[in-house]
Amino acid sequence: MTTQQTRTPVPCQSPGPPVDVVAWRACRLREAGFRAALADALAAQRVDLHALLQLVDAGCPPDLAARILSADDTGTLW
Numbered sequence: 001m002t003t004q005q006t007r008t009p010v011p012c013q014s015p016g017p018p019v020d021v022v023a024w025r026a027c028r029l030r031e032a033g034f035r036a037a038l039a040d041a042l043a044a045q046r047v048d049l050h051a052l053l054q055l056v057d058a059g060c061p062p063d064l065a066a067r068i069l070s071a072d073d074t075g076t077l078w
Contacts, residue, residue, distance in 0.1 A: 025049055034062040042066055 012027035022043045029039035032053055042052065047070050055065035 028053070029062075032056045032062065034066070038062065038066055042070060045070060 012024055012031060026036075026039045026043035028049065029042055029052065030036055033056060034042065034052075043049075047066075051069055052062075052065050055068065056062055060068075
């Protein structure tokens, strides 16, 4: 019989101020349910992190929240 160990996700908190803000933003987005690639891309952009998290908390799927808040200068959503 094999047992699987479940990994407890490590919260995106450190004892001091964040050293890498982009990494911290990406971590927070992954915790909220964003796919890793999307979280990394959004974390590097000037997207309102709090607005993304509020949309997801209100039941909006992460991909849709990203599309709503990440229009580029041409108006194209990715």
